[in-house]
Amino acid sequence: MSTTRSLFRTTGVTAAIAFTTIAGAGTAAAHVSANPEQAEQGGHAKIAFRVPNERPDASTVRVHVALPLDHPLSSVRTKPLPGWTAEVRKVRLDRPVDVAGAQVTEAVSGITWTARPGTAIAPDQFQEFEATLGTFPTDTDRLLLPTEQTYDSGEVVRWDQPPAADGSEPEHPAPALALVEGDGSGHGHGSAPDGTGHDGHEDAAEAEPAGADDTARVLGGAGLAVGALGLGLGAGALLAARRKNGGRA
Known part of the structure; x- marks a missing residue:
């Protein structure tokens, strides 16, 4: 009975740790993010803005991403997403800005995706909005992309x-988006446009499923770690009980 009680206590502690760890990971990951989180200076990259719906009683119907004008991007191409319209807004700069050796006089100030009826992001769902961005500046190592998420x-x-x-x-x-020093090829961490309206390395970029969620990987790793901890604690308790009882189970 002592051994059984010990094992039940160990299991209960392990379950509590698992719940706390997984709940914490889910909370930390529930925000809008850019994926991948890195691109090359002076290049282009395909970026997916991942937008989770955080409200249990409302759906996301509009997503607006603001692009920096102090480090302007002159090229933005959105990937069609069924059920959503994309609007790319350009503005003329007050004065030309040098970006990776080129003078830029017009830049994209933002992208707005709007859901058509019946295609909003529902509770407990997320959506990815893809765009090819560039040319990335060479005089900064990070771009912030403020985003507005509008619910119905x-x-x-x-x-x-x-x-x-x-x-x-x-x-x-x-x-x-972290910007790292490139290799001089002009290609970003993702893929560069080839002038046809498609990404130059579309097949390679699509090799990873678009729905592969980083949150799932985080939770999976946390679950494995907690499971290993539980096995270790359980085995230790059982061994200690056997020694106390003179080797009997």
Whole structure:
């Protein structure tokens, strides 16, 4: 009976740890993000803006991504998404800006995706909005891409906060794109446009399923770690009980 009680206690502790770990991971990952999170300076890349629906009683009907004008992007191409319309807004700059050796006088200020009736992001769902962006600047190592998420209830959630000074994540972090030094080819971390309206490496970029969610990988890793911890604790308790009883189970 002592051994059984010990094992039940161990199982209960393990279950509590598992619940806390998984719940915490889910909360931390529930925000708008740019994927991949890295691109090459001076190049282009296909970026997917991943938007989870966080409301249990409302659906997401509009997503607006603001692009920086202090580091302007002159080329933006959106990938068609069934049930959604995409609008790319361009503005003329007050003065030309040098981007990767080229003078840019007009830039894209933002992209807006709007759902047609019946195609909104419902509760417990997410959607990915893809676009090829470029040319990325060479004088900064990070771009913030503030995003507005609009629900059919009228609520607007702004994902526009930069990282805190101590490196911690704010409540509503803006999607961020890290820019790394390129190899001189002009290709981004994702794929570069080839002038045909398609990405130059479309097949390679599509090799990974678009629905492969980073959150699932985080939760899967947490589950494996917690499971291993539970097995170790259970085995230790059983061994200790056998020694106490003179080797009997």
